[in-house]
Amino acid sequence: MTRSEARRARLRYVLVATLSPLAILALWALVAWRGLASPIILPPPSAIWTSFLDMAANGYSGVPLWTHVAASLARVSVAYVAGAALGVALGLLRGRSALIDAVLLAPSELLRPIPPLGLIPLFILWFGVGETSKVLLIFLSVLLIMMVNAQAGVRAASLDSLRAAQSMGANRWQVFRFVVLxxxxxxxxxxxxxxxxxxxxxxxxxxxxxxxxxxxFLILDASSFFRTTYVFAGVALIGLIGLATDRGLAWAGRRIVHWEGRR
Known part of the structure; x- marks a missing residue:
């Protein structure tokens, strides 16, 4: 593919990615305008935007909106970073050591199929309803996902590449650094x-x-009082946070794993 063809393909991708959500919003607005759904069930996008502006200006439940956002981001950031770091470390160790893999096999495989939401009652009993239970629940979920992915990545290392590095005199650290990782x-x-x-x-x-x-908390409280527009605004905020972080990680992945897809 030439550079101009790649540029056109990229522009086409961006255009479709931009028009797709706009088309969904337009269809949503049309359904609401025609009265095909109750405003309690599916409020129009304009009403949700109005509720968002109200929360941005006046807060929710006596608390500024950005305080709610900051509280959520603080919880997920601490748990995500800690869970990802430990999960990657354990996954790399499991991939390189059969003994460590055997030690962690049963605990991880017993926990992994259990829905994290099913652990909520236990976490409440053990850690209460404060910050600790919230952070640990996210931490455990991230840790299990990252451990499995890191271990699978180690096992994807080419046997030929490993043997070639060893035949050239690479020590265990060099094999790990330049082949396995x-x-x-x-x-x-x-x-x-x-x-x-x-x-x-x-x-x-x-x-x-x-x-x-x-x-x-904002979503639950708003739903308790049938303030559907505020529920949608809270859900939309979480979705935007997820979109932003996913795009950021995808961008980082293209920079860090720049050789992927070029072999």
């Missing part, structure tokens, strides 16, 4: 994107447990 990075970057989506999902669920700060 580059092979694992694509899986790790994909895992980071998946884990972020999961972290935001668990964040909202964990904030329903209690407290008076966070987007999850």
């Amino acid at each position: 580059p092979s694992a990075l694509p899986q790790i970057m994909t895992g980071l994107r998946v884990a972020m989506g999961t972290a935001l999902t668990i964040l909202v669920a964990s904030e329903l447990l209690g407290g008076d700060r966070g987007l999850g």
